[in-house]
Amino acid sequence: MALSEEKTIKLEAGEKTDLLVSIASNVGKVRQINEDNFYADKLGIREVDNLCGYKVLSHSDRYIFAVFDGMGGEQFGDVASEIAARALAEAADSINAVPAEELKAAVDRFASEANDRIVKMVDEMNARLSGCTLVMVCTIGDQAYVFSIGDSRIYYYSNENGLRQVSEDQTLAMKKLKANIYTEEEAKMSEDAHKITSFLGVDTRSIGMKTLSYEPVDLSNGAILLCSDGLTDMVTDEDIAALMAECDEEIAPRLADLALDNGGVDNVTCMVIYKA
Numbered sequence: 274m275a276l277s278e279e280k281t282i283k284l285e286a287g288e289k290t291d292l293l294v295s296i297a298s299n300v301g302k303v304r305q306i307n308e309d310n311f312y313a314d315k316l317g318i319r320e321v322d323n324l325c326g327y328k329v330l331s332h333s334d335r336y337i338f339a340v341f342d343g344m345g346g347e348q349f350g351d352v353a354s355e356i357a358a359r360a361l362a363e364a365a366d367s368i369n370a371v372p373a374e375e376l377k378a379a380v381d382r383f384a385s386e387a388n389d390r391i392v393k394m395v396d397e398m399n400a401r402l403s404g405c406t407l408v409m410v411c412t413i414g415d416q417a418y419v420f421s422i423g424d425s426r427i428y429y430y431s432n433e434n435g436l437r438q439v440s441e442d443q444t445l446a447m448k449k450l451k452a453n454i455y456t457e458e459e460a461k462m463s464e465d466a467h468k469i470t471s472f473l474g475v476d477t478r479s480i481g482m483k484t485l486s487y488e489p490v491d492l493s494n495g496a497i498l499l500c501s502d503g504l505t506d507m508v509t510d511e512d513i514a515a516l517m518a519e520c521d522e523e524i525a526p527r528l529a530d531l532a533l534d535n536g537g538v539d540n541v542t543c544m545v546i547y548k549a
Contacts, residue, residue: 404474
């Protein structure tokens with residue numbers, strides 16, 4: 274079933290056009306529940322397993338967007354990702370209130386709080402392990418400030434330079450690639466590609482959680498994609514680039530549909546942001 278046939282969020286745009294966010298999240302063809310979650314300013318978090326839609330945001334020059342992927346194979350991955358999404362919803366106003374030079378510290382405070390809540394849940398549930406990844410974008414005007422934990426990804430697409438991955442995978446494969454143990458192709462094909470080395474849910478209560486941060490990207494010249502590995506395991510960068518070249522409000526559902534068409538072995542969540 275195409276995502277366009279699923280539950281759709283479509284809200285009326287305001288008078289002034291600013292950013293458009295296109296969202297799709299789907300349980301996939303194999304999993305029983307959707308362990309992904311997201312947060313989008315003025316849309317909130319994912320409340321149903323399968324949804325798609327878009328919203329034009331025009332109320333502010335600052336927005337926050339994030340995708341969380343509950344750790345497959347561990348206990349309560351869906352609970353962990355929802356805890357993180359709700360923690361971000363609570364922290365959004367305080368993050369949006371700080372100047373650009375203080376964003377990293379504010380995002381790390383949110384990440385530490387989300388991390389501590391997940392660790393507490395693990396303790397209360399007597400679980401062995403639980404957690405989720407994080408990819409997050411904070412926009413100030415045309416500038417998008419980018420943060421990540423784990424192996425979910427952020428891409429930037431422009432007509433001039435095509436598609437590039439902004440975030441860095443925090444995986445054992447990436448560590449071995451940097452140590453010249455793997456080639457790029459070996460790292461991509463290795464089982465280590467799914468062994469993440471950092472995630473929300475690690476007991477770092479004494480030292481806090483730190484995100485990776487990157488150079489901001491310019492939304493006046495391109496679009497930014499946040500996604501779980503349910504997309505990138507099923508769809509090549511070349512195919513992502515081809516779809517992003519036709520970017521419109523249906524871009525996220527088209528990306529998710531392609532992941533489903535190619536097997537859909539995992540939950541898939543995509544969020545694309547660009548100037549409307």
